[in-house]
Amino acid sequence: MWRASLDRLPTQNALRRRNVQVGDGSCVFCGETEESVDHLFSGCRVACGVWIALAKWCKIPHFFVFSPLDVIKMVSYLAESNAKKERIYGVIIGACWTMCKARNDKIFNGKPTNVAQIVADVKSMGFLWRFFSLLGKLVLASF
Numbered sequence: 001m002w003r004a005s006l007d008r009l010p011t012q013n014a015l016r017r018r019n020v021q022v023g024d025g026s027c028v029f030c031g032e033t034e035e036s037v038d039h040l041f042s043g044c045r046v047a048c049g050v051w052i053a054l055a056k057w058c059k060i061p062h063f064f065v066f067s068p069l070d071v072i073k074m075v076s077y078l079a080e081s082n083a084k085k086e087r088i089y090g091v092i093i094g095a096c097w098t099m100c101k102a103r104n105d106k107i108f109n110g111k112p113t114n115v116a117q118i119v120a121d122v123k124s125m126g127f128l129w130r131f132f133s134l135l136g137k138l139v140l141a142s143f
C-alpha cells in the first residue's frame with residue numbers, strides 16, 4: 001500500500017515511463033484505458049465492483065475513491081469502532097493485494113478473473129487472517 005500510494009508499483013503506465021515495452025499499455029482488467037496505480041485501485045470498473053461488494057460485506061456505506069491513498073484514508077472517516085476499523089483496514093489491504101495478484105495472474109499466467117472471483121478470494125483470505133489472529137492469541141495466552 002505504501003508503494004501504491006507513492007505510485008511505485010510496476011503498472012504498465014509506470015513501466016512505459018521507464019521506457020519498458022509493455023504492448024498497448026491498457027488495463028488488463030477492462031482494456032478501456034491506460035493502466036496506472038490510480039486506475040487499478042479506483043478508476044477501473046473491476047476495482048469499483050470490488051469496493052461496492054466489499055462495502056456491502058463489511059456493512060459500511062459505499063465509498064468513492066480516486067487513488068490508493070484515498071482507499072487508505074477512507075477508513076479513518078468511518079463512524080465505526082476502532083476494532084471494526086482495524087478489520088476494515090485489513091480487508092482493504094487484502095483487496096488491494098488480491099487485485100494485484102489477479103492482475104499478475106492474468107498477465108503472466110493468462111488466468112482470467114472477474115469481480116466475483118476477486119471478492120471471493122478477499123473473503124477467504126479474511127477468514128484465514130481471522131484464524132491466524134485467533135491462533136496467535138491462543139499461543140500468546142498459553143505462555
Ligand SMILES: [Zn+2]
Nearest residue numbers: 027029030044
Ligand atoms: Zn481497468
